[in-house]
Amino acid sequence: MHRAMSALFVVMMAALLLTGCGGTEQFANSRGKHLTVGVYWFGESMDPAHGEDGWMVIRTGAGENLVAVTDKMEFTPQLAEKWENIDPTMWRFRIREGVKFHNGDDMTPELVKASLERTMEKVESAKAAADIKEIRVEGQDLLIKTNQPNASLVSALSAPEFIIVDTKDIANVATTPVLTGPYRVTGFVKGTSIELARNEQYWNGEPALDSVTMKNIEDNTKRAMALQSGELDMMQRVESANRSLFENSAFRIYQTVGTRVFMLTANYDGILADADLRHALARSMDYEALAQIEGNGAAPAGEVFPPTLRYGHVKAKREKDRETAQKFFAAAGYTKKNTDGIYEKDGRPLVLRMAVWGAKTAMYEAIQAQLKEVGVKVEIVKVKNAEEAREAGGFDLLEENWVTVPTNDPYNFVSKVFRTGAGANRGHYSNPEVDAKIAQMQTTFDSSVRNALIGEIAELVVSDDSYLFLAFPANTIVAKAGVENVPVFPIDYYVMTKEISVE
Amino acid sequence: MEFLRRLTADRVVLVCCALALLWILLALLAPWIAPYDPDAVDMGWRLQGMSASHWMGTDSLGRDELSRILYGGRVTLSIAFSGVGMAALFGVLVGASVALLGGRAELVGTAVLDFFLAFPNRVFLIALVGVFGQSVGSVILAVVLATWSEYARIARTLVRIEREKGYVRYAPFGGAGFFRVLLRYILPNILPQLLLFLCQHISEVILLVAGLSLIGIGIPPPSPEWGTLLMGAREYMQTAPHLLFFPGLAIFVTVLIFNLLGDALRDILDPYRAGVKKKEDVDAPST
Numbered sequence: 149m150h151r152a153m154s155a156l157f158v159v160m161m162a163a164l165l166l167t168g169c170g171g172t173e174q175f176a177n178s179r180g181k182h183l184t185v186g187v188y189w190f191g192e193s194m195d196p197a198h199g200e201d202g203w204m205v206i207r208t209g210a211g212e213n214l215v216a217v218t219d220k221m222e223f224t225p226q227l228a229e230k231w232e233n234i235d236p237t238m239w240r241f242r243i244r245e246g247v248k249f250h251n252g253d254d255m256t257p258e259l260v261k262a263s264l265e266r267t268m269e270k271v272e273s274a275k276a277a278a279d280i281k282e283i284r285v286e287g288q289d290l291l292i293k294t295n296q297p298n299a300s301l302v303s304a305l306s307a308p309e310f311i312i313v314d315t316k317d318i319a320n321v322a323t324t325p326v327l328t329g330p331y332r333v334t335g336f337v338k339g340t341s342i343e344l345a346r347n348e349q350y351w352n353g354e355p356a357l358d359s360v361t362m363k364n365i366e367d368n369t370k371r372a373m374a375l376q377s378g379e380l381d382m383m384q385r386v387e388s389a390n391r392s393l394f395e396n397s398a399f400r401i402y403q404t405v406g407t408r409v410f411m412l413t414a415n416y417d418g419i420l421a422d423a424d425l426r427h428a429l430a431r432s433m434d435y436e437a438l439a440q441i442e443g444n445g446a447a448p449a450g451e452v453f454p455p456t457l458r459y460g461h462v463k464a465k466r467e468k469d470r471e472t473a474q475k476f477f478a479a480a481g482y483t484k485k486n487t488d489g490i491y492e493k494d495g496r497p498l499v500l501r502m503a504v505w506g507a508k509t510a511m512y513e514a515i516q517a518q519l520k521e522v523g524v525k526v527e528i529v530k531v532k533n534a535e536e537a538r539e540a541g542g543f544d545l546l547e548e549n550w551v552t553v554p555t556n557d558p559y560n561f562v563s564k565v566f567r568t569g570a571g572a573n574r575g576h577y578s579n580p581e582v583d584a585k586i587a588q589m590q591t592t593f594d595s596s597v598r599n600a601l602i603g604e605i606a607e608l609v610v611s612d613d614s615y616l617f618l619a620f621p622a623n624t625i626v627a628k629a630g631v632e633n634v635p636v637f638p639i640d641y642y643v644m645t646k647e648i649s650v651e
Numbered sequence: 652m653e654f655l656r657r658l659t660a661d662r663v664v665l666v667c668c669a670l671a672l673l674w675i676l677l678a679l680l681a682p683w684i685a686p687y688d689p690d691a692v693d694m695g696w697r698l699q700g701m702s703a704s705h706w707m708g709t710d711s712l713g714r715d716e717l718s719r720i721l722y723g724g725r726v727t728l729s730i731a732f733s734g735v736g737m738a739a740l741f742g743v744l745v746g747a748s749v750a751l752l753g754g755r756a757e758l759v760g761t762a763v764l765d766f767f768l769a770f771p772n773r774v775f776l777i778a779l780v781g782v783f784g785q786s787v788g789s790v791i792l793a794v795v796l797a798t799w800s801e802y803a804r805i806a807r808t809l810v811r812i813e814r815e816k817g818y819v820r821y822a823p824f825g826g827a828g829f830f831r832v833l834l835r836y837i838l839p840n841i842l843p844q845l846l847l848f849l850c851q852h853i854s855e856v857i858l859l860v861a862g863l864s865l866i867g868i869g870i871p872p873p874s875p876e877w878g879t880l881l882m883g884a885r886e887y888m889q890t891a892p893h894l895l896f897f898p899g900l901a902i903f904v905t906v907l908i909f910n911l912l913g914d915a916l917r918d919i920l921d922p923y924r925a926g927v928k929k930k931e932d933v934d935a936p937s938t
Contacts (some may be wrong), residue, residue, distance in 0.1 A: 293710075294865050368886060369779045369885060369886050369888060369889075372889075373889075387886050389711070389886035389890055389891075390886065390889065390890060390892075392888055392890050393890060437694045440694060441694075441711070441712070509872055509882070509883045510710075510711040510712055510883065512872065513692075513712060513873045513883075514712055516690060516873055517690060517692040517712065517873070518692075518871075520690070528871050528872060528873075529871075530785060530867065530868075530871065
């Protein structure tokens with residue numbers, strides 16, 4: 149009797165177990181191949197031409213541009229088959245045939261033109277970057293005329309703002325825009341989630357997944373926990389603090405040094421107008437240690453452009469060299485008289501105000517500790533963002549975190565940050581030579597000449613030490629072991645591709 | 652004094668006092684007993700667990716956690732004590748004066764007090780720190796401004812009871828001036844109750860200050876204030892939990908000690924407590 153009961157129990161358990169299995173299988177079948185992705189930022193809407201919302205639209209894999217950028221940082225045709233520069237202000241783009249929008253409409257050159265014009269009308273910065281005078285349709289081609297010779301046009305058109313959207317079906321663009329990518333948006337809940345389904349008519353082969361959910365989890369720790377708990381299958385960005393949680397066979401970490409540079413801007417309106425003092429600071433930093441604190445495969449900087457780029461590198465990067473630094477401190481008139489080891493000049497200690505707005509607390513403390521070692525006292529001041537640092541009591545050093553090649557073209561970055569009087573030149577840096585080379589870049593179409601110019605600009609900026617370029621953070625994606633074909637791009641607005649699949 | 656006699660007769664109070672003193676001493680003596688410089692960065696020793704050389708492990712910059720917590724105690728406790736001390740001094744003086752003056756002065760004073768009491772003190776504190784900026788001084792000032800009215804309210808209530816008693820009513824006939832009555836006659840009589848409130852308030856202020864640092868507007872790094880330590884360790888909840896555990900423990904123990912002390916004080920001040928005094932004695936008219 150007893151044995152019979154046991155046997156019954158075993159059979160029941162087995163049945164339960166099988167039902168359980170069946171249940172999950174059924175669930176998997178009903179949703180097909182599904183992937184849930186956690187990201188650290190959502191836009192306010194899904195309209196590519198609303199603020200910076202286009203970044204997220206590209207990340208979902210729903211939106212595409214005329215031109216895209218590969219993981220090797222090269223331009224690649226997407227919705228344009230090819231393009232050429234006819235004369236300095238005239239370009240010809242051949243629009244790809246056979247592409248359908250998510251609603252089934254054909255993507256005609258006229259609709260592409262309308263989409264580009266819509267973006268220029270709505271996004272001032274995109275309009276300025278493209279500098280387009282007029283667009284004409286000629287058969288399957290678009291003829292684009294610019295106001296000035298603009299060597300950055302291709303790059304500008306690859307920006308998320310210029311995602312091609314069906315302007316005939318624009319009513320729900322803020323939630324379910326009609327686009328061309330491998331996945332189409334089926335639902336958008338602001339700040340929470342985006343639902344996507346496979347685009348059955350995709351022009352470039354069949355997307356591997358049936359559906360995708362993207363979730364917005366801004367807190368790094370929470371996002372990591374969501375991946376651990378199985379709520380997510382894949383996530384963007386893991387902090388170095390949580391990295392070890394995923395260094396096992398259940399997960400895979402994909403990483404590449406990105407296009408960002410983490411840097412401190414020196415304020416020329418304060419004591420850092422003194423070049424010797426800046427030279428001393430640049431040689432006081434321990435770049436290796438800072439990259440280690442950033443973690444996750446970040447690279448030490450000491451120059452403007454990350455190693456991901458083929459161009460723009462200086463002959464000698466700034467490195468820790470405290471002996472030379474001491475000489476520069478002396479040249480700037482600083483001496484150590486007190487026992488506290490802090491440099492002083494005219495009886496006043498060398499104290500720098502470092503304005504920060506991010507959450508890299510360990511990084512700030514490390515910078516502070518490193519400069520204290522050489523004899524500079526750093527006061528950390530928290531500000532809301534970089535733009536407001538000047539109003540909030542000023543700064544000597546300002547935390548900045550720039551994408552150096554936002555659309556595979558450094559022109560935008562150098563002209564916005566290094567040019568005299570430019571909008572984001574927050575330290576009021578000015579070097580006429582740099583300005584001249586930036587101006588020259590705008591009208592230089594030959595890529596080798598352009599690359600040489602970028603290198604010269606970088607060389608000048610580094611030798612001025614107008615910025616402390618500290619580290620190049622890496623882009624990371626962590627996925628469960630069953631997620632396949634996960635690419636990781638240096639440009640961090642590419643995430644979902646048609647290849648990503650699940651077992 | 653009766654109060655002191657009861658105080659020293661009570662074991663629990665003595666133990667709590669001893670613990671509080673020990674805790675304060677540990678913080679005061681940090682430069683001598685801390686094994687390492689709390690700011691010394693050592694990248695080769697990042698995120699170490701507990702070991703013989705680092706009892707509480709090391710943080711993300713390789714700094715010794717034990718040393719940081721000891722030094723942090725100085726910051727946290729000095730903010731709590733000076734904040735509470737100044738708030739109490741100011742609040743009691745204002746509250747007691749208002750009650751003793753009576754009449755129109757009391758009416759106006761009470762209105763001002765009610766105005767300050769109407770602010771929720773946490774929100775008020777956050778707003779004040781936002782205005783003053785992030786530093787030890789401004790946090791103390793904010794604590795004083797946000798909490799003095801509590802003391803004033805209590806002092807006012809206590810003095811209103813005392814002022815009707817004979818020893819106060821007839822004091823002016825003996826030639827005692829306003830301040831003499833306030834400081835020499837009344838204050839010693841309401842001090843025990845105030846002390847009780849003070850003890851409980853210290854715990855609250857420690858939690859308030861840690862809370863400020865935790866949301867990133869309290870004491871800026873690299874100060875090892877306990878709340879700041881907690882904030883800097885949030886990301887390490889899973890990979891290096893000791894960085895959250897020890898500062899949390901330090902805050903917990905401090906709050907516990909002062910709460911127990913407060914409770915013990917309340918017990919000995921309770922006039923109905925068995926064996927201390929008979930109910931009739933307490934209720935007997937004092938005039």
